Amino acid sequence: xxxxxxxxxxxxxxxxxxxxxxxxxxxxxxxxxxxxxxxxxxxxxxxxxxxxxxxxxxxxxxxxxxxxxxxxxxxxxxxxxxxxxxxxxxxxxxxxxxxxxxxxxxxxxxxxxxxxxxxxxxxxxxxxxxxxxxxxxxxxxxxxxxxxxxxxxxxxxxxxxxxxxxxxxxxxxxxxxxxxxxxxxxxxxxxxxxxxxxxxxxxxxxxxxxxxxxxxxxxxxxxxxxxxxxxxxxxxxxxxxxxxxxxxxxxxxxxxxxxxxxxxxxxxxxxxxxxxxxxxxxxxxxxxxxxxxxxxxx
Numbered sequence: 001x002x003x004x005x006x007x008x009x010x011x012x013x014x015x016x017x018x019x020x021x022x023x024x025x026x027x028x029x030x031x032x033x034x035x036x037x038x039x040x041x042x043x044x045x046x047x048x049x050x051x052x053x054x055x056x057x058x059x060x061x062x063x064x065x066x067x068x069x070x071x072x073x074x075x076x077x078x079x080x081x082x083x084x085x086x087x088x089x090x091x092x093x094x095x096x097x098x099x100x101x102x103x104x105x106x107x108x109x110x111x112x113x114x115x116x117x118x119x120x121x122x123x124x125x126x127x128x129x130x131x132x133x134x135x136x137x138x139x140x141x142x143x144x145x146x147x148x149x150x151x152x153x154x155x156x157x158x159x160x161x162x163x164x165x166x167x168x169x170x171x172x173x174x175x176x177x178x179x180x181x182x183x184x185x186x187x188x189x190x191x192x193x194x195x196x197x198x199x200x201x202x203x204x205x206x207x208x209x210x211x212x213x214x215x216x217x218x219x220x221x222x223x224x225x226x227x228x229x230x231x232x233x234x235x236x237x238x239x240x241x242x243x244x245x246x247x248x249x250x251x252x253x254x255x256x257x258x259x260x261x262x263x264x265x266x267x268x269x270x271x272x273x274x275x276x277x278x279x280x281x282x283x284x285x286x287x288x289x290x291x292x293x294x295x296x297x298x
Contacts, residue, residue, distance in 0.1 A: 031068050031089065032217070032255065036060040038225045049160045050170035050229055054107060055123075057225040059153035061218055062100055062130070062146055065093050072143045075135045091207045094134060095191075095214020097146070101130045102183050103222055104149070110176040112168040120168040122159060126152030172233050174296040180226070181289045181296075187215050188286040195279035206262035209275055212282060213255055219285070220251035240295045247288045254281035 042053045066072055073090035108123040129149030136142050159167030191212035194200070200208060227244040234240050257278055265271030 031064075031070075032092075032258065034060060034064055034217075034221060036064075036221075038221065038228055042228050044231065048229070049165060050172055051107075051112060051160050051167065052157050053225040053228045054111070054170065054222065055153045055157050057221050058100060058103060058107070058218075059150040059157075061096065061221060062150045062153075065096055066143055066147055066150075072134075072146070075137045075142045088206060088210045091210040092214040092217070095211040096218055097130065097134050097214075099184075099187055099215045099218035101127070102187060103180070103218065104130050104153070106180045106183055107170075110179045111170045114171055114173070114176075117168075120156060120159075122152050122156035122167060126150075126156065170229055172230060177226070177230065178293050178296050181293050184219050185286055185289045185293075188219075188282050188289070191215050191282050192279055192286065195275045195282060200264065200275070202264075205264045205275060209262045209278055212278060213257065216251045216254035216282065216285070220248055220255050223248040223251060237295070240292065243288055243292050243295065247285050247292070250281045250285040250288065254278055254285070257281075 036057065038053050038057050041056065042048055068089075070089065072093065073087075074094055076090075104123070104127045108119060108127050112120050112123060126149045129145045129152060132140065132142060132145035134142050136145075156167045159165060160169060191208075194208040195212055197208075223244060227241065227248070231241070257274070259272070259274050262274045263271045264275060265273045267273065267276075
């Protein structure tokens with residue numbers, strides 16, 4: 001009987017082994033869909049003060065990572081942590097929180113602030129909470145602080161919609177918007193360096209891939225939000241709006257790439273090099289951001 005149980009155990013393990021990666025693969029693909037559409041939430045006919053679309057999208061991006069089936073992964077215990085098993089989502093979340101932090105900082109420091117004017121209190125609170133240690137398990141946990149950060153963004157939006165408004169709207173000055181694209185270009189430059197490097201350690205290949213995808217995921221949705229925010233001011237500049245759309249498409253394609261296994265084949269080899277494939281979209285988006293900056297400087 002004992003031998004039979006051992007044989008059954010081995011057979012079950014052999015049956016599960018090829019299935020588990022597929023479960024993780026399709027589960028990740030489903031998780032990667034945000035479920036929030038900024039154009040549906042803020043259609044062209046809806047008047048906005050400025051800031052609602054950007055802050056709401058940013059809050060939705062953070063909340064999605066906290067409310068998923070596996071929740072926030074980078075601070076999980078060792079046996080389910082980012083160094084073992086399903087580490088793809090963990091590295092993607094590290095990219096997401098880094099891009100979210102920098103975007104929240106620019107919203108606080110530049111998009112809603114001019115020179116000697118004061119900071120918006122809700123944006124200060126949101127930025128502070130999002131900058132907590134992403135690997136901290138408790139006292140306080142990363143999840144609790146990031147959720148507070150999302151609440152700060154939601155409170156900021158509520159202040160914009162109040163009568164009279166209690167939050168500071170986006171100022172819609174080109175010089176401040178340029179700062180946002182400068183920050184995003186720098187992040188994508190870091191992603192490009194890791195995606196294109198020839199000396200990537202074997203076990204770091206997929207880490208670089210998914211970390212870069214986290215950047216692309218955040219910037220894809222926030223680019224669409226920025227386009228909505230600045231659409232009235234750019235209505236007479238269709239070339240700039242088209243650049244926004246092109247950036248969003250490239251980043252969206254980068255964020256949606258999901259190979260079953262991230263391969264690191266040579267340029268002339270039979271197998272794909274998924275880092276280089278992803279990098280093509282990252283570089284395209286980065287170059288287009290330079291073009292947007294040049295147009296905004298005119």
